[in-house]
Amino acid sequence: MEPLLFPNNSDPIQLDMKDADVWYYPAFFTDEESTHLYDQLIKTIAWQQDPITIFGKTYMQPRLTALYANNTKPYRYSNITMHPKAFTPELLSIKNSIENTCDIQFTTCLLNLYRDGSDSNGWHADNEKELGQHPVIASVTFGEERWFHFKHRYDKNLKLKVKLQHGSLLVMQGATQENWLHQIPKTKKKISSRINLTFRVIK
Numbered sequence: 001m002e003p004l005l006f007p008n009n010s011d012p013i014q015l016d017m018k019d020a021d022v023w024y025y026p027a028f029f030t031d032e033e034s035t036h037l038y039d040q041l042i043k044t045i046a047w048q049q050d051p052i053t054i055f056g057k058t059y060m061q062p063r064l065t066a067l068y069a070n071n072t073k074p075y076r077y078s079n080i081t082m083h084p085k086a087f088t089p090e091l092l093s094i095k096n097s098i099e100n101t102c103d104i105q106f107t108t109c110l111l112n113l114y115r116d117g118s119d120s121n122g123w124h125a126d127n128e129k130e131l132g133q134h135p136v137i138a139s140v141t142f143g144e145e146r147w148f149h150f151k152h153r154y155d156k157n158l159k160l161k162v163k164l165q166h167g168s169l170l171v172m173q174g175a176t177q178e179n180w181l182h183q184i185p186k187t188k189k190k191i192s193s194r195i196n197l198t199f200r201v202i203k
């Protein structure tokens with residue numbers, strides 16, 4: 001798979017993906033802001049590790065997660081039901097910055113903490129019923145860079161990977177979740193932690 005390489009600036013790049021609408025902002029937040037936000041989020045978020053059930057088997061999730069929102073609506077995926085906590089000041093400020101760009105009001109943020117290269121997120125689409133049709137998912141990275149893989153659900157020749165940089169924003173919208181799956185694979189490299197925030201609208 002050919003990796004995509006990007007200049008280090010804040011101009012958005014539309015990924016060349018059939019049946020999808022995906023934008024990448026390599027440096028949405030400055031390096032300094034990103035490091036500050038990483039340090040705050042590591043300390044202030046209520047990170048938890050939940051058991052998940054996939055095809056009838058129960059495992060511990062290979063990463064830590066947390067859910068925050070401006071309402072009390074639960075989010076259900078992989079047989080887990082998460083109940084949100086109220087947005088923290090840092091989450092509200094990040095949400096505000098990306099809302100100005102995405103022109104949409106997010107209700108909810110699902111956070112992931114990949115502690116090292118053995119933490120991962122398997123192939124899936126963000127297509128839960130409560131996200132509605134054609135959801136906008138805005139995904140922010142702080143800390144270690146990780147590869148983000150896409151594969152088309154029906155045209156098996158179509159795949160690509162993007163290295164999500166410290167301070168970057170990836171926006172998936174339109175029919176992306178209907179037609180593509182995504183994952184964060186494990187890596188054998190000795191790497192440190194990555195925080196990911198995915199802002200969503202829960203109806």
Ligand SMILES: O=C(O)CCC(=O)C(=O)O
Nearest residue numbers: 112121126139184196198
């Ligand atoms: O960590 C990431 O960049 C992806 C997270 C993700 O796909 C999800 O939480 O649905």
Ligand SMILES: [Fe+2]
Nearest residue numbers: 124125126182
């Ligand atoms: Fe996802």
